[in-house]
Amino acid sequence: MIFTIFCVRHYEYDVGIDIFLSTYRFLYDSAMDYQIISINQKGENFMLLPKFEFYEPTSIQQAIELKKKYQGKAKLLAGGTDLLVHLKKKLITTDHIISLSKIKDLSQIKEERDFIEIGACVTMSQLSKSKVIQEKFSALKEGGDNLGNHLIRNRATIGGNVCGASPAADTLPALLVYQTQVLLQGPDGRRKVAIESFFKGPGKTIIKDDEILTGFELPIPQKNCGAHYIQLGKRKSSEINVVNVASFIEINPGNKTIKNCRIALGAVAATPIRSFFAEDALKNKTADETAFYEAGEVARRKDCKPIDDFRGTAEYRRAMIGVLTKRTLETAYKQAMAQ
Amino acid sequence: MKRIINLTINKIIYEHAVEVNTTLADFLRYELGLTGTKKGCDTGDCGACTVILDGDTVNSCLVLAVQADGAVIETIEGLSNEDGLHPLQQAFVEKGAIQCGFCSPGVIMSSKNLLDKNDNPSNQEIREGLSGNLCRCTGYTKIFEAVSSQCSDNKGGSHGKI
Ligand SMILES: Cc1cc2nc3c(=O)[nH]c(=O)nc-3n(C[C@H](O)[C@H](O)[C@H](O)COP(=O)(O)OP(=O)(O)OC[C@H]3O[C@@H](n4cnc5c(N)ncnc54)[C@H](O)[C@@H]3O)c2cc1C
Ligand code: FES
Ligand code: FES
Numbered sequence: 001m002i003f004t005i006f007c008v009r010h011y012e013y014d015v016g017i018d019i020f021l022s023t024y025r026f027l028y029d030s031a032m033d034y035q036i037i038s039i040n041q042k043g044e045n046f047m048l049l050p051k052f053e054f055y056e057p058t059s060i061q062q063a064i065e066l067k068k069k070y071q072g073k074a075k076l077l078a079g080g081t082d083l084l085v086h087l088k089k090k091l092i093t094t095d096h097i098i099s100l101s102k103i104k105d106l107s108q109i110k111e112e113r114d115f116i117e118i119g120a121c122v123t124m125s126q127l128s129k130s131k132v133i134q135e136k137f138s139a140l141k142e143g144g145d146n147l148g149n150h151l152i153r154n155r156a157t158i159g160g161n162v163c164g165a166s167p168a169a170d171t172l173p174a175l176l177v178y179q180t181q182v183l184l185q186g187p188d189g190r191r192k193v194a195i196e197s198f199f200k201g202p203g204k205t206i207i208k209d210d211e212i213l214t215g216f217e218l219p220i221p222q223k224n225c226g227a228h229y230i231q232l233g234k235r236k237s238s239e240i241n242v243v244n245v246a247s248f249i250e251i252n253p254g255n256k257t258i259k260n261c262r263i264a265l266g267a268v269a270a271t272p273i274r275s276f277f278a279e280d281a282l283k284n285k286t287a288d289e290t291a292f293y294e295a296g297e298v299a300r301r302k303d304c305k306p307i308d309d310f311r312g313t314a315e316y317r318r319a320m321i322g323v324l325t326k327r328t329l330e331t332a333y334k335q336a337m338a339q
Numbered sequence: 340m341k342r343i344i345n346l347t348i349n350k351i352i353y354e355h356a357v358e359v360n361t362t363l364a365d366f367l368r369y370e371l372g373l374t375g376t377k378k379g380c381d382t383g384d385c386g387a388c389t390v391i392l393d394g395d396t397v398n399s400c401l402v403l404a405v406q407a408d409g410a411v412i413e414t415i416e417g418l419s420n421e422d423g424l425h426p427l428q429q430a431f432v433e434k435g436a437i438q439c440g441f442c443s444p445g446v447i448m449s450s451k452n453l454l455d456k457n458d459n460p461s462n463q464e465i466r467e468g469l470s471g472n473l474c475r476c477t478g479y480t481k482i483f484e485a486v487s488s489q490c491s492d493n494k495g496g497s498h499g500k501i
């Protein structure tokens with residue numbers, strides 16, 4: 001016997017189902033076959049996941065074969081914090097889901113002599129606990145630590161954050177300033193792409209239908225380098241950034257001039273962007289407050305192209321880019337000097 | 340498409356056939372009748388569905404039941420035993436940290452995981468540890484008091500500090 005319980009989805013009703021189920025517990029205890037169908041006011045099935053076939057490959061090769069077979073009809077599942085939400089909200093649909101969580105290689109952080117490789121399925125919590133990330137890639141740790149909340153961070157992966165390609169995503173500015181190479185693998189082999197050329201627009205990347213993002217390669221910063229990330233949101237957790245900025249700086253220790261510098265801005269264009277004018281303005285300058293303030297001004301005036309939306313006006317975003325660029329540079333500089 | 344999954348929930352081993360598109364939250368509630376785990380939003384925003392999966396808290400509405408194959412899961416039903424409520428649950432009752440109670444199972448699972456990992460978290464750590472759990476009623480102060488009273492420094496004291 002199958003019971004079907006229809007409910008219009010409201011908080012009260014979900015509690016209502018509990019009461020209903022406990023009242024009729026004697027019935028469904030003997031017949032565990034029942035289903036609950038939530039419908040919205042239009043009578044559409046609401047918040048349920050569509051029907052799909054589910055695969056759990058244990059190697060990258062197997063995953064690519066599945067991707068090759070089903071192409072755009074299959075979606076890859078990493079932490080699911082974006083994918084499952086989008087499927088539930090009916091923003092996307094899919095016939096096949098390929099889970100990456102059984103591929104051990106994808107959830108490792110490997111340290112080589114002059115670079116590290118971060119697997120695509122490394123979670124934010126993993127990043128935060130990793131010693132090499134804490135010591136050498138602090139801006140990336142700060143990005144991961146600011147993503148969502150601790151529940152989300154236990155699931156959300158770095159590959160999913162990058163493939164989601166949100167202009168406001170938390171790990172992207174840091175990945176940009178650390179000169180990250182994106183590692184892609186498909187039926188025709190591997191390729192490496194600089195992260196600057198990976199994004200095409202909100203939610204859009206250059207990844208092909210039969211490709212998988214396997215990880216990221218980040219050169220280990222040398223001595224006299226520092227980096228910092230700041231995000232600005234309406235509250236401290238579980239929000240989408242109004243703007244976010246990461247800066248990386250390399251100092252000539254002798255005369256304290258800026259040897260190298262990279263700045264990345266989020267939520268001020270269709271993709272996260274490098275702030276090239278501001279970077280140029282800093283090259284070979286003496287590292288001091290005036291230089292950092294001016295770099296912020298250049299980033300504000302020349303590099304960012306924000307829009308108005310309900311999170312903030314373009315004008316406010318510009319102003320904040322100026323402030324955050326200066327602040328991230330100052331902290332990055334202090335870190336570089338402390339080494 | 341159904342799959343057989345094996346998992347341990349509150350120390351009991353289950354073997355169950357589930358549809359692959361069933362979330363862990365729906366599996367717990369509607370297949371096993373463990374309705375202590377709540378669903379507020381179903382999209383990862385509220386934390387009402389918090390359970391502990393292999394030692395870490397997750398939003399069970401964003402995990403597929405098939406992904407929990409082989410996992411060890413703790414839900415709110417596993418806390419109390421024949422001797423009565425878990426000390427953390429008792430603290431929630433005593434401090435008045437429960438009003439409508441809809442968020443409480445999730446909040447308590449997050450607090451338990453926090454205290455399991457660190458028996459003396461700072462106020463800041465408690466706030467961070469609970470940042471994924473929304474409460475519409477209490478204004479959080481009483482919740483902090485309840486969790487704080489269970490920190491090793493404050494146990495035995497009559498009032499948890501805020
Ligand atoms: C409550 C809540 C709060 C959030 N807060 C933030 C926040 O503050 N900052 C932020 O940046 N994001 C936030 N997010 C969004 C999301 O959690 C992150 O973007 C997360 O990093 C996505 O990773 P995932 O592993 O869950 O991705 P999934 O949902 O598994 O996948 C996302 C997309 O990427 C694709 N994909 C995943 N892995 C690969 C791969 N290896 N190769 C190719 N394609 C792949 C998937 O097919 C899918 O299209 C939030 C989400 C929720 C629900
Ligand atoms: S129901 Fe899972 S987070 Fe709200
Ligand atoms: S007690 Fe009502 S939502 Fe927290």
